[in-house]
Amino acid sequence: MIVVSGEVEIFLPACRSLKDKRQVLASLKDRLRSRFEVAVAEVEYQEKWQRARLGLVTVSASAQRAEEVMNRAVRYVEEDLRVQVLDSVVEER
Numbered sequence: 001m002i003v004v005s006g007e008v009e010i011f012l013p014a015c016r017s018l019k020d021k022r023q024v025l026a027s028l029k030d031r032l033r034s035r036f037e038v039a040v041a042e043v044e045y046q047e048k049w050q051r052a053r054l055g056l057v058t059v060s061a062s063a064q065r066a067e068e069v070m071n072r073a074v075r076y077v078e079e080d081l082r083v084q085v086l087d088s089v090v091e092e093r
Helices: 018-036 063-079
Strands: 002-011 039-044 051-060 084-092
Touching (some): 051 063, 063 084
Antiparallel strands (some): 002 084, 039 051
């Protein structure tokens, strides 16, 4: 069993409140879960309305497949026009 995790720190420039932020993040997390079958959670900056850190994880029998899924998921976040990625890290555990 191979576990690959990732963290993506994002800036949400259009958000003017925690409610705005939570709407964007809920949509983004739902899309990540359904498209890539990864677990996603907001792991830091919960009370900041224009910043978030998302933790992602996937499990597979193949290291290559797990890394591919995680890299595609991170790339998907980078391509989302509602957010700006400040930093991202992917690692095998």
